[in-house]
Amino acid sequence: MKPDNLLYPAPKGLYCELGNFYIDPVQPVERALITHGHSDHARAGHGHVLATRETLDIMRLRYGDGFCGASAIARFGETIAINGVRVTFRPAGHVLGSAQICVEADGTRIVVSGDYKRRADPTCPPFEPIGCDVFITEATFGLPVFHHPDDEREIARLLMSLKQFPERAHVVGAYALGKAQRVIALLRRQGYDEPIHIHGALAKLCDYYQSQGIDLGDIRPATLGPASRQDFAGMIVIGPPAAFAERWARRFPDPLASFASGWMLIRQRAKQRGVELPLVISDHCDWAELTETIREVAPAEVWVTHGREEALVRWCELQGIPARPLHLVGYEDEGE
Numbered sequence: 402m403k404p405d406n407l408l409y410p411a412p413k414g415l416y417c418e419l420g421n422f423y424i425d426p427v428q429p430v431e432r433a434l435i436t437h438g439h440s441d442h443a444r445a446g447h448g449h450v451l452a453t454r455e456t457l458d459i460m461r462l463r464y465g466d467g468f469c470g471a472s473a474i475a476r477f478g479e480t481i482a483i484n485g486v487r488v489t490f491r492p493a494g495h496v497l498g499s500a501q502i503c504v505e506a507d508g509t510r511i512v513v514s515g516d517y518k519r520r521a522d523p524t525c526p527p528f529e530p531i532g533c534d535v536f537i538t539e540a541t542f543g544l545p546v547f548h549h550p551d552d553e554r555e556i557a558r559l560l561m562s563l564k565q566f567p568e569r570a571h572v573v574g575a576y577a578l579g580k581a582q583r584v585i586a587l588l589r590r591q592g593y594d595e596p597i598h599i600h601g602a603l604a605k606l607c608d609y610y611q612s613q614g615i616d617l618g619d620i621r622p623a624t625l626g627p628a629s630r631q632d633f634a635g636m637i638v639i640g641p642p643a644a645f646a647e648r649w650a651r652r653f654p655d656p657l658a659s660f661a662s663g664w665m666l667i668r669q670r671a672k673q674r675g676v677e678l679p680l681v682i683s684d685h686c687d688w689a690e691l692t693e694t695i696r697e698v699a700p701a702e703v704w705v706t707h708g709r710e711e712a713l714v715r716w717c718e719l720q721g722i723p724a725r726p727l728h729l730v731g732y733e734d735e736g737e
């Protein structure tokens with residue numbers, strides 16, 4: 402079977418006509434397979450959702466019990482037949498519950514990797530390379546200029562700053578699903594055992610991660626009463642990016658604004674957000690990791706989606722690997 406007949410980009414997302422299902426559709430559909438819980442991939446309102454248990458839990462936490470008509474759990478490595486199409490979920494290493502989805506029929510195999518990363522992450526199982534005919538890769542940081550430094554070094558910079566400025570509250574912006582918990586877990590790994598205060602918008606997901614056995618240590622609400630303002634001096638406070646726009650961060654004593662994102666590599670972005678201590682910590686691959694992954698997976702063909710599609714397509718062509726951009730719309734990289 403030609404890969405194009407197995408899966409193709411339709412207005413609502415990647416569509417498998419034979420199986421009559423979509424992967425990460427951007428509009429409500431009858432049957433959806435979801436790679437992970439970030440809001441641009443996991444939307445409410447589908448008739449039936451197949452996803453990992455964690456992704457289903459995360460969707461329920463974010464959208465409520467009625468987030469879909471019916472759901473089924475996909476276990477890693479288990480193959481499920483949908484109208485004769487075989488689908489298998491494998492870890493993607495992006496956030497808790499994140500999966501690549503392997504779609505097979507008539508001897509043709511396409512791997513939809515969703516969002517993925519290759520670095521060790523204490524909050525989720527690592528990406529598993531799967532041989533395939535077509536590898537669909539994201540390209541969020543798909544330009545040679547993107548190089549993500551070692552995340553332990555970035556966390557060490559935050560801890561260094563705390564020592565240097567013990568009177569200042571270190572207010573760290575991090576996305577609510579994945580990044581916030583990873584930053585906390587990385588801090589704990591470096592032996593930081595002070596309470597970490599979190600914005601209310603992070604509470605449900607941090608609690609969920611803890612319930613899944615990911616130890617985040619002493620997490621407390623960053624509730625600010627008039628008497629307790631000084632209690633935050635020299636402490637780490639974590640909030641979602643939107644909270645920074647609301648000037649939430651400025652209520653803490655002499656706040657030092659930090660932000661954990663792959664985009665912090667771009668000095669201009671840090672400046673625009675008024676970030677004093679940018680931390681380059683990404684839940685996506687940098688350029689070297691994207692290209693190494695393509696080499697390792699060694700697919701017959703690469704399809705590139707959301708991000709800098711053209712540069713990665715060009716790189717594949719120079720390596721003699723047929724490649725093309727998918728031009729899917731509606732993915733805004735919520736998790737970065």
Ligand SMILES: [Zn+2]
Nearest residue numbers: 439495516736
């Ligand atoms: Zn994501």
